[in-house]
Amino acid sequence: MTRTFPVLRKNALLLPERRRFLKGAGSLAAGGLLNPLAAHAATPILSLPPVKEEDALVAFGHTGPITDGGWDTAHDMGVQAVRKAFPRLRTVYVESVPYSADATRIFRQFVAEGANMVLGTSNYGDFIKDVADRAPEVAFLECDGTSVTRNLGWYYVTHWYPSYVIGIAAGLMTKTNRLGYVGTFPIPSVFASANATLLGAQSVNPACTMQAVSTNSWFDPQAATQAATALADSGCDFLCGITDEPAYLRVAESRGLKAAMWNLDMRRFGPNAYVSSVMLDFAPFYIEQVRARLNGTWKAAGNFLTMAHGVDRDIWGQTVPENVRTQADAMRDRILAGYSPFQGPIRDNNGAIRIPAGTTMNDMAIYQWDWGVQGMTGLG
Amino acid sequence: MSRFQRFPTAPARRILVCRAIAILVSVIVVSLLLAMSGRNVGELAHLVLTSTIGSRFGLEDLALFMTPLLLTGGAVTVTRRMGLWNIGGEGQFYLGAAGAAGVGLFIHGPAILILPLMALAAMLCGMIWILLPALARAFADVNEIITTLLLNFVAGLLVYWLATGPWRDRVTGALASTERLPVSIPDLWGVVHWGFPLALLIVGGLAAIMSSTRWGYEVRISGASAGMARYAGMPVRVRIISAMLLSGALAALAGMFEVAGTVHRLQGGMADNFGYLGIVVAVLARGSCLAVIPAAFLMALILDVGIVLQTQQVAATVVLAITGLVLLLVAIADECAHYRVVTPATGRTVRKAS
Incomplete structure (x- = not known):
C-alpha cells in the first residue's frame, strides 16, 4: 500500500498528517493511485494514453550492480515481479547508472528506444527531470526524488519506522553505548535513517550516542569496510548504515560486534553479528505502477511505501535475545497501529530543540531531515 | 633474407591504415563474442548505428560527449608537445567546475557577463591547481606525472566537500550537490550547447598557436630536446610553466562547460573521467592538436x-572491456605502423664489392 501526494500538494510541510491504510484496504490496483487524495488533485496532470502489454517497454536505471546483494538486488526483485505479472511486457535495465550527465544519456537512450515508462531506482534529480521534460509521452518515476511534474513522480520507502524499531534493539544490545553508522552522503535519507536508529536506541537507553562516517558512495565495499573498521576501533559495538551492500556486516562478524543492515536479509554474510535489516519490497508498487501505465491511468505523484507495505524489519538474527525482540516488536506493533515515535521534543546535535514538545514529524518532514539529533557526531 | 625492422617514425597514412584494421578487428571480435552470447548482432549493429551517427538524437549526444573530450584532450596534447604528461586533467576539470560554480552561485547578473566571468574563474582555478606541479617540474625536476595525478584525488574530495558541505543544496536526494546554477550556456542545437563549437574553435586555435607562433615553436623545440632549446637561448623553464598553465586552464574550461552546459550543479563525481579520457584522446591524437578532433570523436563514439x-x-563491465579492447588494438596498431619489411640485400652486395 502506498500513500500518494498529488502534484499540487507537493510542497512539503503543508501536507496533511500521515494517513495510514489499515488492514483489508483494497487490492494492489486500487493502491495509491485510486486513493481520494490523488483523485481530487487539480488538473495539470494529464494521464498518458493506455499501451498494450505486448507493445510496451518499461526501462529501469539502477544505481549499482543488481548483484550487490542489497539496494539494487531489492529493486531487481521488483523488476522480476513485474516480468512475472506482465509476461508479454518488454523490460530493460541498465546497472550502475552514475550520478552524472551519463545518467541523462542513458535515460534519453531509453526514450529513444521507445520506452513508455522509465524508472530510476535512485534520485537522479535534474538528470532524469531534463529527460522527462523533453519526453512528455513517457512516464518517469524516481526513487528518493523530490520533483513532481506532469510526467515525473517519485516513490520512497518510509525506512525510518523499521530503523526506529531496530534502534530499540541496538540500544538494548550495545554495551559501550556507542553506535557506529556507515553513511554515504550527508543527505536527507541518510539523516532520516541514522536519526531514527539513534532515537530508537535512546528511547530505551538514553546514554546512546552515534558516530557516523560518510563514504561518498552508495556502493564502495572497500570504503565501507574501512569506515566500519574505524568505527569499531573507536569503540562502537553496534554497526548500522545505509550502504547498498553488506561489507560492514562482515567487519562486525569478524570483530565480534553486532550489526543491523538494510535492503535485504543479509544474515548469511555474518550470522552471529546479524541483528536485523530494514527489508525493502518494491514488487507490489512496481506492479501497480506499471499496470496503471498500461491502463492509461498513471498519474505523476509522490508515493511513500509504508511500514508492512514495502518496508519492514527482517526476522531477528539468531543472537538477538528474546526480551530484545519483544521490546522492539512492541514498538513495531504500535507503529503499525498508527503511532509515530517521531515526537517532540527532539534536539539537534547542538542541543537546540528543533521539534518542540507536542509536535510530531510527519513523513514529509522526516523525508527532508537535514540535521543530526542529539548524540550524533559526524553527520550534520 | 627479409625481416621486420622498427623505424623511429611512421608516416601518417600507415598509421591510419593500421588503426582502421585495428578497429575492424575489434568490431569483428566484439561481434563474435556478442553472437556467441546469443545476441542478434545485425539488429544490435543497426541500433548502435542509428542511435549514434544515424540520428539527430545520437549526433547530439556525440557532440555533448565530444565537448569536454576536445578540451581535456587538447590539455594533455599541449603538455605532450613539451615532452610532459599532465595526468591531472581530472583535478583541473573539478577545480574549473568549482570555480565556475562559485561565480555562478554567488555573483548574480546577466548571463552575458556571468558566463565569461565563470570561464575566467574556471581557468584561473585550473591554473592554480597545476601551478605547484609546474613549478616543481621546472625548478626541482619533480616528476609531473605523479604530482598532477595525486592532486586529482585532492580535487575530487574538495568538490565532494563543497557539494556536501558549505555549498550544499538541502533538498537533493541521493547525492549531495549545490543548487542549480541560475545561468547556463545557451543551447545551440537540441541539447548541444554553445560549448561545442567553442571547444572546436579552441582546439583549432591551439593548433594554430602550436604551429605558427614563436611560443609554439619554442614549446615544440623544448619538448624535442630541452638541452638544445637551452643552448639556443630559449627560456625552457618559462615554457614548461606556461605550457602546463595553459593545459590546466583548458582542462578547467572543460569543467566549466560541463557544469554550466550540461550538469548545472556542482557535485562529486561529475567529471565522469573526462580528465583521464583526455589522456586517451591525446594518445590517439599522437601529439597533434588538430588530430584531437577526430580522436575526441572516436572516443565519444566509443562511449556513446x-x-x-x-x-x-x-553489462557496464563488458562495455568497459570492449572500450579497453578497442584502445589496446589501436595502441598495437600504432606500434605496428613503425615496422616495415626490410630486405637487407643491399648490405650484402656492398660488402661483396669491398
Missing part, C-alpha cells in the same frame, strides 16, 4: 556505443 549497448542489457 557503450551507453546503447548497456540499454541492450550488455
Whole structure:
C-alpha cells in the first residue's frame, strides 16, 4: 500500500498528517493511485494514453550492480515481479547508472528506444527531470526524488519506522553505548535513517550516542569496510548504515560486534553479528505502477511505501535475545497501529530543540531531515 | 633474407591504415563474442548505428560527449608537445567546475557577463591547481606525472566537500550537490550547447598557436630536446610553466562547460573521467592538436556505443572491456605502423664489392 501526494500538494510541510491504510484496504490496483487524495488533485496532470502489454517497454536505471546483494538486488526483485505479472511486457535495465550527465544519456537512450515508462531506482534529480521534460509521452518515476511534474513522480520507502524499531534493539544490545553508522552522503535519507536508529536506541537507553562516517558512495565495499573498521576501533559495538551492500556486516562478524543492515536479509554474510535489516519490497508498487501505465491511468505523484507495505524489519538474527525482540516488536506493533515515535521534543546535535514538545514529524518532514539529533557526531 | 625492422617514425597514412584494421578487428571480435552470447548482432549493429551517427538524437549526444573530450584532450596534447604528461586533467576539470560554480552561485547578473566571468574563474582555478606541479617540474625536476595525478584525488574530495558541505543544496536526494546554477550556456542545437563549437574553435586555435607562433615553436623545440632549446637561448623553464598553465586552464574550461552546459550543479563525481579520457584522446591524437578532433570523436563514439549497448542489457563491465579492447588494438596498431619489411640485400652486395 502506498500513500500518494498529488502534484499540487507537493510542497512539503503543508501536507496533511500521515494517513495510514489499515488492514483489508483494497487490492494492489486500487493502491495509491485510486486513493481520494490523488483523485481530487487539480488538473495539470494529464494521464498518458493506455499501451498494450505486448507493445510496451518499461526501462529501469539502477544505481549499482543488481548483484550487490542489497539496494539494487531489492529493486531487481521488483523488476522480476513485474516480468512475472506482465509476461508479454518488454523490460530493460541498465546497472550502475552514475550520478552524472551519463545518467541523462542513458535515460534519453531509453526514450529513444521507445520506452513508455522509465524508472530510476535512485534520485537522479535534474538528470532524469531534463529527460522527462523533453519526453512528455513517457512516464518517469524516481526513487528518493523530490520533483513532481506532469510526467515525473517519485516513490520512497518510509525506512525510518523499521530503523526506529531496530534502534530499540541496538540500544538494548550495545554495551559501550556507542553506535557506529556507515553513511554515504550527508543527505536527507541518510539523516532520516541514522536519526531514527539513534532515537530508537535512546528511547530505551538514553546514554546512546552515534558516530557516523560518510563514504561518498552508495556502493564502495572497500570504503565501507574501512569506515566500519574505524568505527569499531573507536569503540562502537553496534554497526548500522545505509550502504547498498553488506561489507560492514562482515567487519562486525569478524570483530565480534553486532550489526543491523538494510535492503535485504543479509544474515548469511555474518550470522552471529546479524541483528536485523530494514527489508525493502518494491514488487507490489512496481506492479501497480506499471499496470496503471498500461491502463492509461498513471498519474505523476509522490508515493511513500509504508511500514508492512514495502518496508519492514527482517526476522531477528539468531543472537538477538528474546526480551530484545519483544521490546522492539512492541514498538513495531504500535507503529503499525498508527503511532509515530517521531515526537517532540527532539534536539539537534547542538542541543537546540528543533521539534518542540507536542509536535510530531510527519513523513514529509522526516523525508527532508537535514540535521543530526542529539548524540550524533559526524553527520550534520 | 627479409625481416621486420622498427623505424623511429611512421608516416601518417600507415598509421591510419593500421588503426582502421585495428578497429575492424575489434568490431569483428566484439561481434563474435556478442553472437556467441546469443545476441542478434545485425539488429544490435543497426541500433548502435542509428542511435549514434544515424540520428539527430545520437549526433547530439556525440557532440555533448565530444565537448569536454576536445578540451581535456587538447590539455594533455599541449603538455605532450613539451615532452610532459599532465595526468591531472581530472583535478583541473573539478577545480574549473568549482570555480565556475562559485561565480555562478554567488555573483548574480546577466548571463552575458556571468558566463565569461565563470570561464575566467574556471581557468584561473585550473591554473592554480597545476601551478605547484609546474613549478616543481621546472625548478626541482619533480616528476609531473605523479604530482598532477595525486592532486586529482585532492580535487575530487574538495568538490565532494563543497557539494556536501558549505555549498550544499538541502533538498537533493541521493547525492549531495549545490543548487542549480541560475545561468547556463545557451543551447545551440537540441541539447548541444554553445560549448561545442567553442571547444572546436579552441582546439583549432591551439593548433594554430602550436604551429605558427614563436611560443609554439619554442614549446615544440623544448619538448624535442630541452638541452638544445637551452643552448639556443630559449627560456625552457618559462615554457614548461606556461605550457602546463595553459593545459590546466583548458582542462578547467572543460569543467566549466560541463557544469554550466550540461550538469548545472556542482557535485562529486561529475567529471565522469573526462580528465583521464583526455589522456586517451591525446594518445590517439599522437601529439597533434588538430588530430584531437577526430580522436575526441572516436572516443565519444566509443562511449556513446557503450551507453546503447548497456540499454541492450550488455553489462557496464563488458562495455568497459570492449572500450579497453578497442584502445589496446589501436595502441598495437600504432606500434605496428613503425615496422616495415626490410630486405637487407643491399648490405650484402656492398660488402661483396669491398
